[in-house]
Amino acid sequence: MIRNYITTAVRNILKYKGYSVINVIGLAIGLAGCVLMLLYVQYEFSYDGYHEKKDRIYRLENHSEMSGIARKVAISPAPWGPALLNDYPGIEAMARVKLAMGRHTIQHGDKAFYGEAVVYADSTLFEIFTFPLVRGNPRTALAAPFTAVVSESFAKEHFGGTDPIGLSMNIPGFYSVTVTGVMSDVPLNSHVRFDYLTSYATWTSLGWGGPETFQRKGLNSEVRTFLLLREGYPVRDLEAQLPLFIEKYLGDRLRSSGIRVNPVLRPIEDIHLYCRDVQWSSGLVNSEGGDIRFIYIAVSVAAFILVIACINFINLTTARAARRAREVSMRKILGSRRIHVVFQFIGETVLLSLFALALAVALLHVLVPTFNELFGTGITMVLSLELALMLTGMVLLTGMLAGIYPAFVLSSFRPTDLLRGPMKTGTARLISRRVLVVFQFSIAIIMISGIGVISDQIVFMQNKDPGFDAEGVVVVALPRGEDAMQKYDVFKANALSYPDVLAVSQFAHLPESLPTGGVRPPDVPEDQLTHFQMIHGGYDLHKAMGFEVVQGRYFSRDRSTDANACVINETAVRALGWNDSVGKSLISPYSQELTVIGVIRDFHTRSFHHATEPIWIGPPDQRGQAAHIVIKLRAQNVAGALGILKDQWREIYPDQPEMEHLFLSNLMEDQYRGDRLLGTIFTAGTLVSILIACLGLLGLSAFMVQSRIKEVGVRKVLGASVGQVVILLYREFTLYVLIAWVVGVPLIYYMADVWLRDFAYRVEPNPWTFVLTGVVVMLITWFTVGFQTVKAAETNPVEVLRG
Structure with missing residues (x-):
């Protein structure tokens, strides 16, 4: 039975080569675009997920209010961490990380080079985070003053093949440190990244910041404090104790100063995406924060791409339903049940999806490296079990969604209907197809208008006077x-x-x-x-x-x-x-x-x-x-x-x-890099969606023109010109675009207004953006269906009527 399904499916795919090619290419582009967006989302959610103790690691933030002005910072006063570790046995370990001001020159032997800003860290950093040392002891590497740990890349670049353990690095005018450890390079998907660490004991022994007491530094936020909770210790219990902790050490000072302090424990896996409003949250050196809004948009773009691809598939498959009505009727006359017909057509769509998957994987091998280069990400196309399951599930879901509706439409034909005459598409099916086409156009209008709004805001910000002259x-x-x-x-x-x-x-x-x-x-x-x-x-x-x-x-x-x-x-x-x-x-x-x-x-x-x-x-x-x-x-x-x-x-x-x-x-x-990334993702998704929609329109218009070819022949015999015939065939698609514009514009206007609320200085959505979008979609539609339309209008009516 299954073999018969596959043989029949392959035969029908080859029989309708044009539709099959359009379906496969459209689905392949849709799958590739959708999977690429989901790989990006998966990568963003993977930040800090490689730490073995990630479920127990929290960053201590200082959220304060002064004179009615709220302020959230990712750093906290230096005395807080040690005091918390001492007072609450539920905390297993604590590490402070301090970023020194400005870049430093580093000397080794006769070589001098720039290092990124010096990062001071407690020796317990390696107990909390999974930063494996390939050389040195993680417990003692940063325990003493004037010691340092470097990354493998740093060691290779600046020490060559020499074993760096025990070598000295000098920061002219300040101090020298001895390399006591070499760690694996920090992954790209880490909110903290650095090439070398100096012990926090170095900072305190120099005495530059003075004694780190509550009296002196209890309100001065200057370090990132990370806490590792013990197994089974609920974070809620510690959070409930934090107000009492603040009252114990700072209560009198806060009441006299009028400052309100609210310590916040941030799960490490939330730092990358959920700290847009937290200052100095993007990490340490060479790291940038993410934004959960971009994830929502990437998922939306992925969904739009896949929906448009499915709509194309459904429309093209149901459009040729009448051509396959005789095949369905013969199968039912010969004893096939409706469920067998349904399985047959779902099998065909799943098989087409598998062909599309093969092409999509090939496209991804080209797209992923380009995406990584453009956006500085570390997305990989290694077919892990998780990725393989995700792709397989997506293919099966797409194939079934695209095949279920046409399968039930075709299997609902009665054999006697065919004996009475040619099959006609029912009103309900026509309405369903038109709704899908309008929905597809609405998505295109929303996405193209979105590009316009995002571009207007970015241009506005780049051109707005910042109040000083940065030129030169x-x-x-x-x-x-x-x-x-x-x-x-x-x-x-x-x-x-x-x-x-x-x-x-x-x-x-x-x-x-x-x-x-x-x-x-x-x-x-x-x-x-x-x-x-x-x-x-x-x-x-x-x-x-x-x-x-x-x-x-x-x-x-x-x-x-x-x-x-x-x-x-x-x-x-x-x-x-x-x-x-x-x-x-x-x-x-x-x-x-x-x-x-x-x-x-x-x-x-x-x-x-x-x-x-x-x-x-x-x-x-x-x-x-x-x-x-x-x-x-x-x-x-x-x-x-x-x-x-x-x-x-x-x-x-x-x-x-x-x-x-x-x-x-x-x-x-660079402060608008995230906004430009958003614009790029949205633009790329829109272009992919338009390409898929055009492929669908090309196939659908071919069917619709073919179904009205005799009508065109009659009209030409009665004196209709080529231009009149073209207008007749354009009219239906033009109406679809107009309806889609009426539906899509209010939605994108609302969405644009919500997005723009995030800016203190913003543009107002330009009505001409939406008008221009309608014109662009109309022109794209006319251009796409134009070839089939003109070809039909120029066909000899005698040949058409004779056929």
Whole structure:
């Protein structure tokens, strides 16, 4: 029986080659696109899933509120972790990870190279996370001060074939560390990634941050704290104790300061996708946070692609139902039951799906590497049991969904119907097919309109004035060391001697990673602090960054009183409720009373997802906090100026690696990388959907034209022109598009409005976007069905009527 089903299925597939090819190609593209999206979703959900103890690992976050302004950060005060470990036996281990400010130069022998920002970690990190060491003891590798663990890639790149254990790495002007371990490279799907770790004991022994006590640092969030709970210990029990923990150590201080603190335990597997509103959550070095919204969109795109492919399959299969009515009737006359006919046609669709799967797998082997290269992912096409089951289930589901409806339609024909005359498609079946076509067009309209809205918002954000001039501004890591600032002064003086260098300054933090602190006027109680972003920079920072002073002035070297002065932005003035701010005083986050000497125009340090925040610029030349050199170059000769600066760099910093720079404009644009990724995924999914829909329209239009070919012949005999016949055949598809536009536009308008609510600064959906979408879909439809339509209109009516 099964052999007969397969033989008959192959015979029918070969008999209707055109439809079969369109069905296979359409399904193959749909399966490949759908599986690619699902592989991406699977990859995103796999973040941090490789840790053996992942179910018991939590990150301790600090969610606070100050003067009505809520703030969520992924870091917490350094004393919290050890105190929790001491007070609650349900915690098995604790590890703190601290990211040092700025990049550092690393020397080994006569080699010097840039390392990413130094990461300090407790020795218990390897007890909590699955970062296997290929050399060294994970329990002791980071136990002592001035020890370090490097990755295999780092060791290979910088130490060659030499065993790195016991070798020394020097950070000029600071300290040397001894390599005590080599760990496997951190996987791409990790929210924490780094090339080397220095022991946390190194940080504390240097004493740079002072004693890590609750009195001194109980409210200063500066480390990532990870907790490993004991087996069977409910996290809810620990969460219930956290308010009591805060009251025990910080209760009096919080009541006097007016700050509300809410510690939050974040499961490690939730960090990558569910922390969009948590600052500094994207990990450590070389890591970026994900967004669960992108997952929802990727799943939606996958579903749209598969639905369109299934609709095509259903429509094309039912469209040729009448041609196979004689075959079905003969089978039933010869004794076949309805269930046998159903199995026959479902078998055909499943067999076509298997052919499509083979082609889809071939397409995926091309698409997956391209996707990884474009988006920096680590998706693989290894046919694991899990992936094989997913593909098999998808093929069977697609084949059955596509085959069940036409199978029941065909098997419902009565043999006597055929004896009375040609089979006619019932009204209900015509309506069903038209509904499916309209639904398909509606999806296309939603997706194309979505591209338009996303593109408008991205263009708006890229073109919106951020409040400073990033054009021609480059950022260079400031070398560290005892004489680093003296050499910086020489570098700055030499650089400014060239006409293409307009300004040189230094600052502590890049705009997107500014620290925050509480600021208040002297006459305001300590429990009414205002939340400010803090900037520490040089005297000429406003020239290098293009800050516009709207009141008062900026800092000046000629005024010694500026050592006790500050500059604020317009939002800060409004937040403080001031009219005339120049000359007034503020208590800084460091409890220093400063005089406001100027107000600068608002500028954006973060993406336009966020509103402008109050900004406080502290006294310049606090040199211990400098980490970056910022240089303003003449836009007309950026390349030439950079060449000169690199030559100067070699002379002034002979023991440093070659000068590496970043363009500030690129750093700011990187804040929209996720939005561009969203746009790219949506665009790719839309193009795939349109391609599949066009293939379906091509096959469906061929059937519909063929079914009306005699009508066309009669009309031409009665004098209808080719143009009139074309309009007649276009009319039905044009009506489908118009109905789909009416259905799809309200849906996409609502969806666009929901997406745009995430932006503090946004565009309004442009009505012309939806009009243009309707025109585009109409033109695509006309173009797709045009060949069959014109061919039918030009057919000799005599031949048609004679046939």
